[in-house]
Amino acid sequence: MEQVLDAYAKEYEEDYPLVCVDESPYQLVSETRQSFSDSKGVVHTDYEYQREGVAQLLMMVEPLGGFRQVLIQERNNSHTYAHTIAHLVEVLYPAAKCITLIEDNSSAHKLAALYEVFPPERARSIIKRLQVVRTPAHGSWLNIAECELSVLKRQGIAQRVATKEELQQQVQPW
Numbered sequence: 001m002e003q004v005l006d007a008y009a010k011e012y013e014e015d016y017p018l019v020c021v022d023e024s025p026y027q028l029v030s031e032t033r034q035s036f037s038d039s040k041g042v043v044h045t046d047y048e049y050q051r052e053g054v055a056q057l058l059m060m061v062e063p064l065g066g067f068r069q070v071l072i073q074e075r076n077n078s079h080t081y082a083h084t085i086a087h088l089v090e091v092l093y094p095a096a097k098c099i100t101l102i103e104d105n106s107s108a109h110k111l112a113a114l115y116e117v118f119p120p121e122r123a124r125s126i127i128k129r130l131q132v133v134r135t136p137a138h139g140s141w142l143n144i145a146e147c148e149l150s151v152l153k154r155q156g157i158a159q160r161v162a163t164k165e166e167l168q169q170q171v172q173p174w
Contacts (some may be wrong), residue, residue, distance in 0.1 A: 004142045005018075006131045007100050009155050012064040016095055020061045021084070023076050023143035024153070027162040028052035030162035057152070057171070058084050059093070059145040068148060070171050072164055076106075076167065089126045099129045102142045103164035 009020055033046040058071040058080075069092065073080050086111055098115075103109055111132070114123035135142045156174030161167045 001136050001141050001142065003133050004102060004135055007102060007171075008063075010100075011147070013125045014065075014071070015095070015097045017062050017065055017098065018100040018102065018131055019088060020063065020143050020145035020148075021059065021088070021091070022104060022140075022143050022149055023056050023058045023106070023108075024149045024165065025076065026055050026057050026153070026157070026161070027056055028162055028164070028167070029160045031160060049160060052162050055167055056080065057149060057167075059149045059152070060084075060088060061148050063144050063152070070152065070174075072168050072171065074164075076108055078108050078110045081108045081110065082113040082117040083091075085111075086118065086122075089129055096129065098129055098131055100133060102133050102134050102135065102143050102145070105137060106142055109134075118154050128150055 010016075010018065026094070028051070029049040030052050031046075032048045032050055035045040037043050055075045056073040058073055059071045060071070061067070070085060073084075088101075089096075089099060111127050111130070114126055117123075118126070140146055142153055152171065152174055157167070157170050161170060
């Protein structure tokens with residue numbers, strides 16, 4: 001826990017950003033019947049729904065830089081993680097000298113997966129620009145990205161979303 005708190009206590013440096021990353025599943029469901037209003041204005045809703053699969057919300061937050069991005073993926077595994085980290089290092093922070101990455105201890109968080117997805121030279125160049133700080137087993141609440149995901153799910157997404165495209169449309173303005 002102290003390692004995470006020490007990382008948060010550092011002064012902001014543009015060349016050395018601190019980025020929090022977390023993921024969360026989101027169940028996609030569609031309505032089986034449309035709601036309607038009766039003549040008195042009372043809304044009648046049938047609570048039956050149909051499962052449409054699961055999407056993964058991947059939150060990346062730089063708290064001191066005021067930056068947030070949410071990626072929506074099909075699944076959460078080590079290869080998705082590798083692509084997310086590559087996006088973070090090469091697209092979002094190409095000029096950063098070293099990125100401090102705060103993440104939890106998910107089994108999908110394996111830097112070795114970069115070698116499975118990319119050529120060794122590219123994987124190594126990505127890893128060399130990272131300093132990984134993991135939250136303790138029961139301290140994932142220390143990850144600001146987890147807090148941001150919680151707020152997003154409560155404020156930015158409707159009760160029922162049927163497709164990844166709908167989910168993206170709701171997440172984008174938030």
